[in-house]
Amino acid sequence: MADNGPDLIPAERQIAAIISRADRMLAAAVSMALEKAIEQAAHDLQAIGQDGATPVLQYFASVVHQQMYCLMCGADPDTLQGGDPDIACHVIRNSQNIAKHYWSADIEPYPAK
Incomplete structure (x- = not known):
């Protein structure tokens, strides 16, 4: 490469x-x-x-994903309260871009503000 x-x-x-x-x-x-x-x-x-x-691996992986999402956004992982919505949107947009670019997902990522 x-x-x-x-x-x-x-x-x-x-x-x-x-x-x-x-x-x-x-x-x-x-x-x-x-x-x-x-x-x-x-x-x-x-x-x-x-x-x-x-539960299958994907269940436990989703638990980790939710915890990390809260950590990145600054939300409480137990209540999902708080956090920065702008960071949340950036994280979601990044995931959408990965799905589109690497896995050819038929998706248009959220537009940047």
């Missing part, structure tokens, strides 16, 4: 590498936490005789 970004000085390359490594560690930790949540829910549901009732 061609790198079309700016030429970085050595210190900037080090910073980018550190941040990239932290990004990968975070993604791995989230994936591991999702798997652990599924395993724990399956175990606890089996204990009460509810085999096969474990």
Whole structure:
């Protein structure tokens, strides 16, 4: 893949590498936490005789997504109260742009203000 970004000085390359490594560690930790949540829910549901009732990965991923959305917008994740509606719109628009660009979604992102 061609790198079309700016030429970085050595210190900037080090910073980018550190941040990239932290990004990968975070993604791995989230994936591991999702798997652990599924395993724990399956175990606890089996204990009460509810085999096969474990929520799927996407359910737990949506819980994480909502928490992160609130964090980015400054809202309370328990009540969904507060937060900056302008940031919320930017986050939604970014998601729409990703869906359109990478997955060919038939969507027109919210227009910028």
